[in-house]
Amino acid sequence: MSIKFNQLSNAIRFLSIDAVQKANSGHPGMPMGMADVATTLFKYHLRFNPKNPNWINRDRFILSAGHGSMLLYSLLYLSGYKSISIEDIKNFRQLNSICAGHPEYKKGSGIETTTGPLGQGLGNAVGMAIAEEILKKKFGPSIINNKTYVIASDGDLMEGISHEAMSLAGHLKLKNLIVFFDNNKISIDGSTSLSVSDNYKKRFESYGWSFLEVNAHNEKQISKAILKASKSNKPTLISCKSVIGFGSPNKSGKASSHGSPLGDDEIALVRKKLKWINKPFAIPQEILDEWKKIGDKGELLEKKWLESINKKNPKIKFELEKTYINSDLNKLENIIEREKTKYFDSKPSLATRQCSMLAIESISEILPQFIGGSADLSGSNNTKTNNSKIINYKNFDGNYIHYGVREHGMAATMNGLALYGGLVPYGGTFLIFSDYCKPSIRLSALMGLRVIYIFSHDSIGLGEDGPTHQPIEQLAGLRAIPNLNVFRPADINETLECWEIALKSKNTPSVIALSRQKVPYINPNNSKKNKCENGAYEVKITSHESNVTLIASGTEVELALKVQNNLKENNIHSKVISMPCMELFDNQSEKYKKNLIEENSLIVTLEAGSITSWQKYIKNKGLNLGIDQFGESAPYKEIYDHFNLTEEKITNFIQKKLRE
Numbered sequence: 283m284s285i286k287f288n289q290l291s292n293a294i295r296f297l298s299i300d301a302v303q304k305a306n307s308g309h310p311g312m313p314m315g316m317a318d319v320a321t322t323l324f325k326y327h328l329r330f331n332p333k334n335p336n337w338i339n340r341d342r343f344i345l346s347a348g349h350g351s352m353l354l355y356s357l358l359y360l361s362g363y364k365s366i367s368i369e370d371i372k373n374f375r376q377l378n379s380i381c382a383g384h385p386e387y388k389k390g391s392g393i394e395t396t397t398g399p400l401g402q403g404l405g406n407a408v409g410m411a412i413a414e415e416i417l418k419k420k421f422g423p424s425i426i427n428n429k430t431y432v433i434a435s436d437g438d439l440m441e442g443i444s445h446e447a448m449s450l451a452g453h454l455k456l457k458n459l460i461v462f463f464d465n466n467k468i469s470i471d472g473s474t475s476l477s478v479s480d481n482y483k484k485r486f487e488s489y490g491w492s493f494l495e496v497n498a499h500n501e502k503q504i505s506k507a508i509l510k511a512s513k514s515n516k517p518t519l520i521s522c523k524s525v526i527g528f529g530s531p532n533k534s535g536k537a538s539s540h541g542s543p544l545g546d547d548e549i550a551l552v553r554k555k556l557k558w559i560n561k562p563f564a565i566p567q568e569i570l571d572e573w574k575k576i577g578d579k580g581e582l583l584e585k586k587w588l589e590s591i592n593k594k595n596p597k598i599k600f601e602l603e604k605t606y607i608n609s610d611l612n613k614l615e616n617i618i619e620r621e622k623t624k625y626f627d628s629k630p631s632l633a634t635r636q637c638s639m640l641a642i643e644s645i646s647e648i649l650p651q652f653i654g655g656s657a658d659l660s661g662s663n664n665t666k667t668n669n670s671k672i673i674n675y676k677n678f679d680g681n682y683i684h685y686g687v688r689e690h691g692m693a694a695t696m697n698g699l700a701l702y703g704g705l706v707p708y709g710g711t712f713l714i715f716s717d718y719c720k721p722s723i724r725l726s727a728l729m730g731l732r733v734i735y736i737f738s739h740d741s742i743g744l745g746e747d748g749p750t751h752q753p754i755e756q757l758a759g760l761r762a763i764p765n766l767n768v769f770r771p772a773d774i775n776e777t778l779e780c781w782e783i784a785l786k787s788k789n790t791p792s793v794i795a796l797s798r799q800k801v802p803y804i805n806p807n808n809s810k811k812n813k814c815e816n817g818a819y820e821v822k823i824t825s826h827e828s829n830v831t832l833i834a835s836g837t838e839v840e841l842a843l844k845v846q847n848n849l850k851e852n853n854i855h856s857k858v859i860s861m862p863c864m865e866l867f868d869n870q871s872e873k874y875k876k877n878l879i880e881e882n883s884l885i886v887t888l889e890a891g892s893i894t895s896w897q898k899y900i901k902n903k904g905l906n907l908g909i910d911q912f913g914e915s916a917p918y919k920e921i922y923d924h925f926n927l928t929e930e931k932i933t934n935f936i937q938k939k940l941r942e
């Protein structure tokens with residue numbers, strides 16, 4: 283018996299509505315509406331191998347409308363991915379099920395990225411499409427030639443990030459990016475006419491995209507559009523005129539099918555209407571076999587691809603695996619050691635943003651997979667170096683992306699670059715604008731991606747630009763994100779060490795906060811050991827019986843050392859600790875922590891920003907010195923004075939506290 287197209291797409295529809303019904307929560311409308319588009323894509327166009335979901339040249343498929351997660355889980359199960367069984371689908375939205383409420387990235391599962399916050403998947407797709415172009419340039423179009431397909435919803439396109447990401451994609455002419463827009467004109471509140479009247483054709487054409495429109499329930503039209511899009515020399519948006527909740531007699535075309543179970547009675551009516559006689563989760567063997575055939579084609583595709591590599595040059599495979607698949611960093615330690623020794627000898631006073639530039643310049647000598655960039659401001663945050671080669675639409679043979687003033691788009695794109703595999707992205711802006719990147723930073727952390735955020739102008743120390751530009755609560759906010767290392771180095775030695783840790787942290791993103799103003803070289807001795815690895819270390823002690831422990835980060839380590847001198851002149855002994863990374867320090871053994879921060883001394887923390895993340899270190903008798911109000915516009919030394927952060931004032935505070 284030959285299997286009809288709609289039997290394949292109905293398998294998706296019923297797995298989706300039955301799983302949502304069993305879980306008693308979820309979003310059935312979107313998978314029902316986009317089942318025909320997804321089936322057409324998987325059946326005729328998507329090049330993937332469920333037996334090797336990590337195949338580097340696979341086409342990427344991203345469900346940016348992550349609320350329709352059952353669409354993705356059904357596709358992966360049906361096409362033969364080992365990661366998702368029918369039992370997993372029955373456990374949709376239950377603890378520990380891979381079929382979580384929204385798709386959660388898991389390497390090797392077929393789930394290419396975590397989606398749910400609308401718009402993020404679009405940004406990730408831009409990063410993946412850029413990564414494909416970069417690797418194509420390196421290895422040749424016969425070896426890297428995959429496409430990136432996305433399903434995006436009304437909500438995805440309403441979000442501001444979609445503008446940033448799509449505009450960048452158009453500018454870079456990412457021709458291998460194809461977005462299916464689930465144009466069902468429904469969102470949670472009802473018709474999208476309540477809130478949007480964009481002309482999508484004009485919008486996307488103005489970005490430099492191709493725009494096509496299809497009936498989302500017509501296999502031939504969809505397939506033809508995909509073929510046309512694959513030949514375009516621009517990215518393409520295929521507007522798919524779909525019916526949300528397709529097949530539901532009472533709920534199709536309505537918001538009521540968007541985000542809640544259809545209910546047993548309505549599901550019975552859908553079964554009748556779509557002539558689906560099977561029990562929940564029972565897919566007839568012949569339909570399963572047909573879907574399996576779709577997945578099985580991938581094995582041959584990958585085999586042919588391997589043959590083409592071997593024919594071309596087996597060395598290419600070695601390089602691809604070593605550098606881009608296993609992300610070999612073998613010379614990194616030597617480079618960092620070389621640079622540390624060099625600067626120990628010269629002891630330069632530099633702003634840490636300049637220190638970071640020197641670090642990037644030397645690291646990029648040895649890491650071809652290192653891809654930098656900045657949301658404008660590259661000359662201010664010092665992300666561009668003499669080794670930076672600009673990537674543009676004519677030439678992807680570079681290592682630096684001008685993201686334009688698009689912080690959010692940049693961060694989501696960097697997630698995509700990291701997800702593609704092998705590439706190590708870093709990107710910069712001012713620390714204050716980390717807030718504009720925050721939703722994507724959170725996803726870097728949630729997915730465990732090695733993405734490095736370079737945030738300069740990290741305090742009131744930026745001076746005259748004033749309170750709109752002076753970060754106060756940003757470090758505390760970033761430190762509150764799980765699985766994110768927030769570094770604030772104090773000199774060139776620490777900056778090099780923080781960079782080394784960030785690059786070695788394969789499953790943790792990093793923020794490196796950097797100063798605009800100069801700092802002196804503070805490292806007391808040249809050691810091979812990476813002192814920042816423990817998060818905090820002793821810089822200088824005036825006596826082993828110290829009355830005061832000063833803990834500072836970044837530019838305030840210099841201030842702490844000056845206070846230490848003042849205290850010594852008054853016969854008060856102290857220890858200065860630099861804490862470039864709280865997260866790493868908090869993970870040390872109790873012994874290490876107790877040895878470093880002596881509880882019997884007066885503990886004083888010092889950072890020119892919110893004290894929120896420092897309160898845990900002082901117990902009940904210390905001092906948290908920082909700023910818990912907005913900054914001021916003035917030369918920076920005056921602002922430090924205004925907020926009582928000078929050596930004299932701090933020394934007085936401490937003396938007063940000791941007398942209490």
Ligand SMILES: Cc1ncc(C[n+]2csc(CCOP(=O)(O)OP(=O)(O)O)c2C)c(N)n1
Pocket residue numbers: 309311312347349350398399400401435436437438441464466468469470526540
């Ligand atoms: C950034 C963000 N804001 C809000 C939500 C909550 N939310 C989930 S789906 C949705 C909109 C649904 O409309 P649409 O995108 O058209 O999806 P469809 O109804 O077609 O499934 C919203 C607001 C979200 N997931 N992400």
